Amino acid sequence: MTEVLPDAQPAGTRQAETEPRYGVGERRKRFDALGRVRGTIRYTGDEANPPGTAFVGVHRSTAPHARIVAVHTEDALAIEGVLAVVTGRDLHEVLGDRIYTGPAFADQPCLAVDKTRFVGEAIAAVLATDPDIARAAADEIAVEYEELPPVYDIDDALRGEAFVHEELRPSSVFADLAHLHGVRGTNVNYEYRQILGDAAAERERAATTVSATTWAPPTHHVPIELPSTSAWVDSGRLEMLSTTQTPSYVRQTVSDLLDIPLSRVRIMTRPLGGSFGCKMYDRLEPLAAALAWTTGRRVRIDATREDAFLLTTRHGARVTGSMSADADGNIVAVTSDVRYDTGAFADVGPRIAAKSGLVAPGPYRIAAVDVRSRCIYTNKVSAGPFRGFGVPQVTWSHETLIDELARELGEDPYRFRRRHLLREGDIATVGTKMHSADFLTCIDEVTKAVGWDDPTPRGDGRWVHGKGVAVGMKAVLTPTIANATLNLNQDGSATLLISTVDMGQGSDTIMSQIVGEVLCLDSRRIHVVRADTDATPYDTITAGSRSTYHTGNAVRLVAEAMRSKLLGFAAERWGVPADELVLDAQGVVHEAKELRDSLPDLVRAKFGARGATVTTAENFTSWWVPYDHDTGLSEKVTEHWFAGAAAVRLAVDTWTGRIRTQHLAIAGDVGRAINPTLVEQQLTGAAIMGIGHTLFDEMVFDQGQITNATMLDYQLPSIKDLPEKLTPVIVESAHRDGPFGAKGVGETTILPIAPAYAGAVRDACGVRITTLPLTPERVLNHLADAADPGKAGR
Amino acid sequence: MSAGRVHRPETLEEATALLGELDDVMVYGGGTAIQILRKQGLLFTEDYVDIAGIPGLRDLTVTDDDITIGTLVPLRRVETDPRTRRLVPVAAAAYGQAANPRVRNTASAGGNIAHGDYRLDPPTALVVLDATVHLASAAGSREVAVREFFTDFQETDVRHGEMITAITVPRQPDGSRSSFVKMRSLSENDWPCASAAVLAVPEDGFVEIRMGLGAVAPTTVYLAFDVTPDMDEQQAVEAALDIADSVMDPIADIRGSASYKARLGRVAVEQAVRSSLKELSRD
DSSP, X not given: OOOOOOOOOXXXXXXXXXXXXXXXXXXXXXXXXXXXXXXXXXXXXXXXXXXTOEEEEEEEOSOSSEEEEEEEOHHHHTSTTEEEEEXXXXXXXXXXXXXXXXXXXXXXXXXXXXXXXXXXXXXXXXXXXXXXXXXXXXXXXXXXXXXXXXXXXXXXXXXXXXXXXXBOOBOSSOGGGGGGTTOBXXXXXXXXXXXXXOHHHHHHHOSEEEEXXXXXXXXXXXXXXXXXXXXXXXXXXXXXXXXXXXHHHHHHHHHHXXXXXXXXXXXXXXXXXXXXXXXXXXXXXXXXXXXXXXXXXXXXXEOOHHHHTTTOBOOEEEEEEEEEEOTXXXXXXXXXXXXXXXXXXXXXXXXXXXXXXXXXXXXXXXSEXXXXXXXXXXSSSOBOOXXXXXXXXXXXXXXXXXXXXXXHTTOOHHHHHHHXXXXXXXXXXXXXXXXXXXXXXXXXXXXXXXXXXXXXXXXXXXXXXXXXXXXXXXXXXXXXXXXEEEEEETTSOEEEEOOOOOSSSOHHHHHHHHHHHHHTOOGGXXXXXXXXXXTSOOBSOSOTTOTTTHHHHHXXXXXXXXXXXXXXXXXXXXXXXXXXXXXETTEEEETTTTEEEOHHHHHHHHHSOXXXXXXXXXXXXXXXXXXXXXXXXXXXXXXXXXXXXXXXXXXXXXXXXXXXXXXXXXXEEOSSXXXXXXXXXXXHHHHHHHHHHHHTOOOOEETTEESOOSTTTSOOOOXXXXXXXXXXXXXXXXXXXXXXXXXXXXXXXXXXXXXXXXXXXXXXXXXXXXXXXXXXXXXXXXXXXXXXXXXXXX | OOOOEEEOOSSHHHHHHHHHHOSSEEXXXXXXXXXXXXXXXXXXXXXXXXXXXXXXXXXXXXXXXXXEEETTOBHXXXXXXXXXXXXXXXXXXXXXXXXXXHHHHHSBHHHHHHHOOTTOSHHHHHHHTTOEEEEXXXXXXXXXXXXXXXXXXXXXXXXXXXXXXXXXXXXXXXXXXXXXXXXXXXXXTSOOSEEEEEEEEEETTEEEEEEEEESSSSSOEEEEEEEOTTOOHHHHHHHHHHHHHTTOOOOOBTTBOHHHHHXXXXXXXXXXXXXXXXXXXXX
């Protein structure tokens, strides 16, 4: 499943100097590209089921908000092949309130205990000898509900009449939430404020103010690979194989849930077939652990496609904002009221509310801001992380505002943004200095690519044409922790142990490129071990585009430590100072004394054994200054910034409202591209996902129930929905502390897609749409309203 | 989901016998609709008669007058076969826009119409071409005009014990021109919100316009009218829209409101009529 490696070069030959090493900055295919395309990779769900495996079927709630009066399991238990039926109360008797898990709030029971909080919540689990029997038996479970007033949306939630949770229960993970413990009578579980200057007064004095209320609906990740978790007990230890981006987090959660030491929990992973944030934190894992632990059986839970829609979503978000300019066109004030619908469980919503709220004003020089960003419970499927971590929803607001402000002032949307964009050394509204976030080059490159100043076609009466541009700004999750352990093998190959999960983004490939660059090795000779908490060291999460920078730095450090160690071996052997030695592609060399040793010879000489290993371990931890209590400002809110831009030329069919993309250009500042091919693919992939979110991707709810949770009705971009031309542009403004200057890239270009499109629709036909997605019907309704004198100017 | 019993007869007689004897039974052709409906828990049929092993059902045969499509002929073949493209181009066009190539390679021509969904693309072409559906049962065989085949929402004229064996499609009349237009509201690969197959048949100075409309009413709709020599293209389009308006009764869902779907229906009709008439005037 990997590429066939060339035979090892004979030790000490000069020939190796000319061989490709696929180091930093070089294009290299993913090491597992062929296996992924041909299906020869073993994913989690491909693992064989040992005899005795109990398959789990889940009975799900049909009520959005209700007390559970009784769960009748007799009919399910009577079915042949059913081994056990477990309810939330059964688990609660054994595990107590530890059954409530979650990264921010301990609000998520793996099976509902006394009440259910959304249609689709897991109520009871059937263990059976066969997955079909398990599912059929789950259907035979009957639940008696006592209906409670439902909280369907943000407005219901803020009315304060019914509450999804009786009281807030912060988890132990985030210390800054401790003060919320025991708070009752609210559906708002977190609020972030950002206050800079006096936005109200500035707005009052301003010459021009534009306002907009934007809505971005919940969406689903739809990875190709469905979630799957197996768990079992071995010698008093809980072992698990799961589709997760967060093995270190899951290990801690299982340890807390079962009240056993971390050393008695093992979480194993396989490559993921896509995830985009949906396989993080508490998905199937707490239930699998609880069932395996309490029944002693090996259990396996496989989510169906329809189940997957009930596990997590992207946050729907409404933003009411304004942007004001003085008579000279300077931006003097931005206000932003951000409301994230987090559904029944907070999940990581409070973090999303803060990390997105802090960039809600946009990457501009702004005199005064007033941001209020809230995370709000409702009786819907829980929302969690999704590529972009809440930032696309606020970008949709600030880019709508600045585009409209530019038009109001009669200025070009590109040049108006350009004039106000943050530059190197500027202080963002949140109080943190900008570095390695080259918005200017990004916006210049994308507008140049689409021929921004070329005339826009006049159209044929039916089709009208337009152009749009937008930028997006995101802070990397900070602080976080990464560790790396490196084993150099005596033959000059290496084995890298990290807990980053490769889900198609290519992390294993670029991490080996970093090691290879430092140690002058062919990166194809470096193997990256799949995350396994018994072997690979702690890593906060594989998410938020943090791995290239954080884990990449740990990997750079561990390779540098290895280089020092190897030079030390040679120094000891030759009796020379280590600082006179150099490591190159042939090994260690002392130029003056003409001493040279290949790595295989050096390691063999040191230990006297073939196949010996040399080990180093390093840590990289980013740090921050917490938000000021009153203003939400911080002089270092993030380790680094992501800067991206998109420009689009499109045509709108005024008969049908349909949008056809002629050219989409996207750019992201990645600091330094470790592997330009993979960077271009990430920029492109994020943009295509953004096109779906822009044009039709949406989870539709009716009274708390999802109505399109199947692949027949849930829409994703197909090959035919892609732009006629798509241009990814890599911008490299090196980060002073990044590994070789690099930063992450996975989310950068999903941020600006929707507002770039909406700006182009505005340009093409004069209507400003603030609700996503831009379905043809929505476009047409706006055109009709604009043509109706009674409704024009809304 | 129970596995369901699958029967694999090797002759038409065995198959029709099973269909007659079994109570809750369904013919299994390409399986593309059945598999999805079962997976979604919407179809609980106990017995399936898989007709893959019966000889002759996969044939596509041409005579001087018509073309007969065996029930198991994949949609993709109707789309790509040079004979269908030449003799019934509007059918080839409509079959070629159903779902996506993977589905078209698997889904069968008979199963497609048996599904009876009001949004199907192929029936719009079959009604304008006045195709005939061949049905077989233990009692014998019968033929039904496709224009009578779709009886109500998700319902067809296939009776208990019967199966579709073939569809016979008359050749497009000499000198006629056709067009198929499909409108989607969401992804380009999605079901249609409206579709229109139009066949323009010139005759003695008149042009007969035959229209098959999909997705805009509970069943596929067939309409026809004559363009008289005194009407120009615009008047012909307006006449077509008037008559189409009289039957449009779309179903609102996540793909759009009824009024939006009706609008797309009008656009599809206008495009298809204009395109057919333009082709005709070029001759």
